[in-house]
Amino acid sequence: MPKLSYLEAIQQGLDQAMEKDDDVFVLGEDVGKKGGVFGVTLGLQQKYGEARVLDTPLAESNIVGTSIGAAMLGKRPVAEIQFAEYILPATNQIMSEAAKMRYRSNNDFYCPITIRSPFGGGIHGALYHSQSVESIFANTPGLTIVIPSTPYDAKGLLLASIESNDPVLYFEHKKAYRLLKEEVPESYYTVPIGQADVKREGDDITVFTYGLCVNYCIQAADMLSEDGINVEVVDLRTVYPLDKQTIIERAKLTGKVLLVTEDNLEGSVMSEVAAIIAENCLFDLDAPVMRLAGPDVPAMQFAPTLEDEFMINPDKIKIKMRELAEF
Amino acid sequence: MEIKMPKLGESVHEGTIEQWLVSVGDKVEEYDPLCEVITDKVTAEVPSSYAGTITEIKVEEGDTVAVDEIICLLDTGDEQNETEQEQSTNNQAEDVKEELQNKQTTGSNNIQNDSVSANADGPKNNGRYSPVVFKLASENQIDLNQVVGTGFEGRVTKKDIEKVIKEGTSKTSSTIVAPKDSPKVSQQSAYNEPSPGSSIPVNGVRKQIAQNMVNSVNEIPHAWMMVEADATNLVKTRNYHKNGFKESEGYNLTFFAFFVKAVAEGLKAYPLLNSSWQDSEIVMHKDVNISIAVADEDKLYVPVIKNADEKSIKGIAREINELAQKARNKKLRSEDMQGGTFTVNNTGTFGSVSSMGIINHPQAAILQIESVIKKPVVIDDMIAIRNMVNLCISIDHRILDGLQAGRFMNFVKTRIEQYSIEHTSIY
Numbered sequence: 001m002p003k004l005s006y007l008e009a010i011q012q013g014l015d016q017a018m019e020k021d022d023d024v025f026v027l028g029e030d031v032g033k034k035g036g037v038f039g040v041t042l043g044l045q046q047k048y049g050e051a052r053v054l055d056t057p058l059a060e061s062n063i064v065g066t067s068i069g070a071a072m073l074g075k076r077p078v079a080e081i082q083f084a085e086y087i088l089p090a091t092n093q094i095m096s097e098a099a100k101m102r103y104r105s106n107n108d109f110y111c112p113i114t115i116r117s118p119f120g121g122g123i124h125g126a127l128y129h130s131q132s133v134e135s136i137f138a139n140t141p142g143l144t145i146v147i148p149s150t151p152y153d154a155k156g157l158l159l160a161s162i163e164s165n166d167p168v169l170y171f172e173h174k175k176a177y178r179l180l181k182e183e184v185p186e187s188y189y190t191v192p193i194g195q196a197d198v199k200r201e202g203d204d205i206t207v208f209t210y211g212l213c214v215n216y217c218i219q220a221a222d223m224l225s226e227d228g229i230n231v232e233v234v235d236l237r238t239v240y241p242l243d244k245q246t247i248i249e250r251a252k253l254t255g256k257v258l259l260v261t262e263d264n265l266e267g268s269v270m271s272e273v274a275a276i277i278a279e280n281c282l283f284d285l286d287a288p289v290m291r292l293a294g295p296d297v298p299a300m301q302f303a304p305t306l307e308d309e310f311m312i313n314p315d316k317i318k319i320k321m322r323e324l325a326e327f
Numbered sequence: 328m329e330i331k332m333p334k335l336g337e338s339v340h341e342g343t344i345e346q347w348l349v350s351v352g353d354k355v356e357e358y359d360p361l362c363e364v365i366t367d368k369v370t371a372e373v374p375s376s377y378a379g380t381i382t383e384i385k386v387e388e389g390d391t392v393a394v395d396e397i398i399c400l401l402d403t404g405d406e407q408n409e410t411e412q413e414q415s416t417n418n419q420a421e422d423v424k425e426e427l428q429n430k431q432t433t434g435s436n437n438i439q440n441d442s443v444s445a446n447a448d449g450p451k452n453n454g455r456y457s458p459v460v461f462k463l464a465s466e467n468q469i470d471l472n473q474v475v476g477t478g479f480e481g482r483v484t485k486k487d488i489e490k491v492i493k494e495g496t497s498k499t500s501s502t503i504v505a506p507k508d509s510p511k512v513s514q515q516s517a518y519n520e521p522s523p524g525s526s527i528p529v530n531g532v533r534k535q536i537a538q539n540m541v542n543s544v545n546e547i548p549h550a551w552m553m554v555e556a557d558a559t560n561l562v563k564t565r566n567y568h569k570n571g572f573k574e575s576e577g578y579n580l581t582f583f584a585f586f587v588k589a590v591a592e593g594l595k596a597y598p599l600l601n602s603s604w605q606d607s608e609i610v611m612h613k614d615v616n617i618s619i620a621v622a623d624e625d626k627l628y629v630p631v632i633k634n635a636d637e638k639s640i641k642g643i644a645r646e647i648n649e650l651a652q653k654a655r656n657k658k659l660r661s662e663d664m665q666g667g668t669f670t671v672n673n674t675g676t677f678g679s680v681s682s683m684g685i686i687n688h689p690q691a692a693i694l695q696i697e698s699v700i701k702k703p704v705v706i707d708d709m710i711a712i713r714n715m716v717n718l719c720i721s722i723d724h725r726i727l728d729g730l731q732a733g734r735f736m737n738f739v740k741t742r743i744e745q746y747s748i749e750h751t752s753i754y
Binding site for chain 1: 457458459460461462478479482484485486
């Protein structure tokens with residue numbers, strides 16, 4: 001099995017989806033000729049032609065609106081929003097149209113679109129290029145939000161998203177693109193949507209997280225294992241709707257829960273995870289549910305020192321994990 | 328440095344260690360309490376004469392030792408540089424402390440129980456339990472007081488209790504039957520109601536109470552009498568002053584103060600009641616010092632209102648309040664309990680209407696004030712509703728006969744009935 005980076009795994013997934021199904025097509029800003037600003041769609045236009053890899057104007061509502069229309073006619077569009085922050089002009093299309101299509105038409109129409117977008121910080125992108133936007137969409141029934149944490153999951157979840165007959169927001173962490181590498185099967189496979197995954201087992205504390213933080217949490221957990229602290233790391237993978245069953249099950253095992261997200265602390269996806277645990281696990285809790293998240297400030301800063309202050313990293317996670325383990 | 332059994336009173340030659348408040352390895356400051364000692368009916372704390380570390384406890388709890396006998400050894404630090412090896416025991420406590428600090432700051436997280444268990448006599452955990460710990464403890468019938476906490480600030484973690492479940496409570500089962508009354512823990516937890524089927528070891532104050540009761544009954548031929556008094560005016564008088572008194576003085580004006588005052592006057596009028604049988608002679612006491620019984624859960628104390636006959640109702644009320652406070656806070660001193668010549672017992676607070684007291688040896692009598700109850704009574708051939716109270720007296724029949732007791736009781740009864748708003752000054 002070849003080792004693929006997170007970016008290459010997504011690229012391979014797109015290629016295989018287009019190869020498998022002629023109705024799949026890609027559209028977005030600079031995705032065609034340039035092959036995307038990060039190079040995710042590199043070579044696809046040469047392979048599948050201008051009709052299946054479309055360069056669009058700089059108008060996100062148009063990209064998503066076009067996708068919804070095409071989906072109505074039986075296509076499976078994969079739209080790319082160049083940076084997650086740019087998705088905001090398209091929120092009306094996503095939340096009011098795509099998410100409600102099935103409900104509004106009483107199951108006559110549905111909306112099999114996938115919207116890919118790089119999110120997250122740590123790449124000196126500052127304002128407009130570093131934020132997490134998942135919580136904006138994470139209370140819109142009809143939408144699914146997936147955030148893969150490994151190359152294997154990135155490919156499998158992308159293919160599952162494209163196969164899904166309902167709209168999926170697929171957020172990929174831009175710092176993970178070239179940072180994470182692992183063996184990825186060359187064959188076509190899917191990873192089920194809506195299922196969290198235990199990435200590392202442990203019986204002292206349970207950490208729920210997603211995205212790049214999964215890797216950071218595993219690093220921190222490995223450091224702590226030398227001190228005899230066994231940390232379980234659960235990757236949510238689908239942050240909306242949440243895999244409540246797994247969350248409850250794993251939280252009950254240790255009774256000590258840490259929630260880690262790169263998003264701003266207040267009102268993040270983790271706030272909901274905390275609520276699920278509070279509602280279902282009271283008599284199995286051994287410590288207050290703890291959270292580690294970005295501060296409640298307007299944006300991730302450009303100054304490297306301040307960016308470090310905002311970003312989650314293995315050292316910060318380690319300190320918090322230890323605090324919980326020793327509680 | 329040696330700590331000796333102090334002399335806790337004029338005629339006291341020995342004391343019983345009721346409980347140790349420190350254990351080996353503990354660091355104490357000068358004047359920190361080391362242990363509780365009981366003499367007679369007093370519990371007193373023995374303060375440390377120096378600052379240092381406890382190295383050895385010489386006397387077990389429950390043992391009685393003579394005054395000036397060594398009860399424990401203290402390392403004040405001055406004598407530390409004798410030999411390296413001798414230090415090791417003292418330093419062990421510091422090592423434990425250091426290790427705990429490491430766990431908190433750099434956090435090596437060695438969850439090793441041996442380091443914590445050195446402090447075996449103190450509370451085993453910080454008494455704050457998470458939901459899952461409570462659940463597991465109740466499902467497995469584990470006494471949480473016996474579980475060593477290895478978490479933050481000695482909290483019992485889920486893992487701690489899982490370990491106890493897995494390894495069984497063999498180590499702790501013997502102590503559960505008779506939970507050790509460790510003061511640091513018992514301050515938080517309520518008084519432990521003993522469960523049926525278990526046995527309570529008799530020691531300390533309870534043992535003293537038992538001894539005194541048996542002595543009194545064995546030696547003194549008790550006789551008993553009860554008179555009924557009309558306390559209607561007393562009730563009116565007290566209620567008239569009640570709120571104003573509380574406002575100006577800050578404590579309650581109780582019925583009991585009126586009764587004690589009446590008894591004190593009675594003792595002045597009939598001094599034979601205020602006497603003691605001692606070696607075939609009757610000693611008449613000069614002072615009227617009234618012992619009052621104060622119950623504190625499982626203990627009974629009899630602090631003394633000295634020269635009660637010289638005090639106003641207010642003065643008596645204040646002393647009753649102070650002594651009761653002290654008893655509840657376990658602050659009674661031996662001086663507070665000494666010199667009683669007659670006992671008044673407020674049995675009415677329990678709802679009792681008639682009871683036979685056992686005389687507080689070597690006094691001559693004990694008087695019980697029963698509940699004040701509204702009753703129909705005949706006055707001038709008419710039925711009236713009056714506040715009636717029974718006064719019960721037990722007398723030492725060697726000293727007193729029915730005649731003196733009857734006169735005394737009638738005097739007290741009359742005094743009680745003479746209280747009135749117009750003629751009674753409480754100041």
